[in-house]
Each structure stands twice: as structure tokens, then as C-alpha cells.
Amino acid sequence: MTPQRLLIIRTSALGDVVHALPVLTALRRHFPQARIGWVVEAAMAPLLAGHPDIDELFVVRLRDWRRRPLAAATLRELRAFRAALRRFAPDVALDLMGNHKGGALAALSGARRRIGAARRARREPSSTLWINESVLPRGVHAVDRGLALLDALGLPPEPADFGGERLLPAARLEPPPEPFALLHPGAAWANKRYPQERWGEAARRLREATGLPTRIAVAPGEEALAAAVEAAAAGAAAPAPAPDLPTLVALARAARLFLGADTGPTHLAHALGTPVVMVMGPTHPERHGPYGAVERALWHPLPCSFCYRRFDEVKACLLDVPPARVAERALALLH
Helix, strand or coil, rough: CCCCCEEEEECCCCCHHHHHHHHHHHHHCCCCCCEEEEEEEEECHHCCCCCCCEEEEEECHHHHHHHCCCCHHHHHHHHHHHHHHHHHHHEEEECCCCCCHHHHHHHHHCCCCCECCCCCHCCHHHHHCCCCEECCCCCCCCCHHHHHHHHHCCCCCCEEEECCCCCCCCCCCCCCCCCCCEEEECCCHHHCCCCCHHHHHHHHHHHEEEEEEEEEEEEECHHHHHHHHHHHHHHHEEECCCCHHHHHHHHHHHHCCCEEEECHHHHHHHHHHCCEECCCCCCCCHHHCCCCCCHEEEEECCCCCCCCCCCCCCCCHHCCHHHHHHHHHHHHCCC
């Protein structure tokens, strides 16, 4: 039976939401008459707001709700969220998270078919208790593993399509700026952050070779990182405020090139079609690098590579990637 109402469950973070976009594109292509909903955290909702392939966006505040589970506001918001899900009444819920949070949201939706990754492929294996159809993932990259869930709906494997042109189509810089490279120096893990002085040197080398200036996307709380990059760049880089997702999309869409770590903004730029150079440390480029373009990732292999461990300082896997190599890869993409 052709599903009439489909629900995507991928609440956060930015990179994970971006990696789920090909699932949305495929669902809309194969089920053009279906209604499609998406459960997403409030912080990520602006990226999906007004998306032409999404009929209804269900916004959650799970972090806030966990902090104050018995507060009157939390209980009121939970009731409203559950009522909205039940009105939507999905036939199928796709748990793209593979943990108890995603599985519980799928069950809460009341969907008859709750599809998710098989136990051994889930981040929290015991969370299979929430789903009733499990799928063994295909491929290595997070994008392919998400698309594998569509096997349960009988959809054929197809090339991933992020639909970058449908993400906030009005988010553009006006008037169009002079050509520039965009750098995002932050990352959620300290050991994913390429040192600021090295980003500055890479920007300086890029400017010397091409005349192309670098703009540093300054997210809230990352002002010090941007200032350190600017100081090291010796006039080759300047800050560009990026206080919200629409502004970041506009900057990334306008840039000739995007420089960053394994972090959401870099994956977003790649989805938008902007050439990226991703400097990677503790994570594997074939699993979390630029999808379909592993050659745009830079890393230094070590016996301890791809440990997926968080540390409070940068390790050798990043420190052994010289700025000259970053600039060289950027130049190759520009040419």
C-alpha cells in the first residue's frame, strides 16, 4: 500500500539534519501526493522552514524538556506536540537517529510502521524496542545508511540528492558580493577544531596565490575563534557575522569555496553545492567526510586514527595537516 503520510525523525544536530535531506528528496520524488512531516529541534527548524518538500514541521525542545520535565510549560508543550503528531497521523515513521530518543518519538507518533536501522547498526542497540521494522544499512557514509531505510518502502537505491536549491531559497546576499572564500573555524569537539593560527596561515596563502579574500563566519560564542584567525591571517581574512542559519546559508551559497572541519556548517555548504575543504581529525572521512567527494577531506593517518573520542585539545591527527596542504587543496578546487 502506498503510504499517505510519512514522518521523518531527525531532530539534530546540523550535520545530521543535512545528511537526512536526501531521504526527504527521495520520499517526495517517489510519493508526490503524500504528506511529509519532519520532527526537528527548535534550533535546527529554521533550516527546514518553508521547505517545499515538507508539509508539516514538528518542532521539539527536547533539551529544554529534559532539564525541566515537570514544569508546567514543558507539560503544555509536550501535550501540544503529541496532539499535533496524532492529527498528522503518519502511516510510516522513519527513525533516522537510531537511539531511544528517535525510537520513542516514532512510537509517540502512533505510526503503524516504524522503520529504523537494525539493532547492530543503531547508536543505542536496545532502542530497537521502539520500532517494528528494522533494516540493515547499506554503505559506509551516514547519508547512505539513512537512505537504506527506504528499502523497507520498496524504493530502489538511487544517487543521493540533497536538494540544496530548495533550502531557504531566499537566503542570498544582496547585492552579490565580490568573490570570497568562507571559513568556519568552530566545531562541537575541541579536537575537531583546526588551530586558528593555521586557518589564518591557510587564508594568507590563499590570498597570496589568488587574491581571494577569506570571510570568517562568526557564530554566536565563536567571536574569539574568529578574532584569532583574523589576527593570524595578516589582512587576508575578516569576520562576517553569521548569527543564524539563514545568514549562514546565504554566506555559504555565495562563497567560491568553504573551509571548515567535520562540522555541520561544512556539511551544509557541501549540500548547497559550494566546493569545500574539510580538515578532519578523530572521525573517518569515508563515513563523515563530504558525501561523494572524499578527496575534499584532508587528514593525517596515524595508528590511532578515527578514534571518535572527544578531547579538550587538538591532537596529532589535526596538527600534522600543514596549512600549506590546506591552501594547496583549496587552490586545486578553485582551478
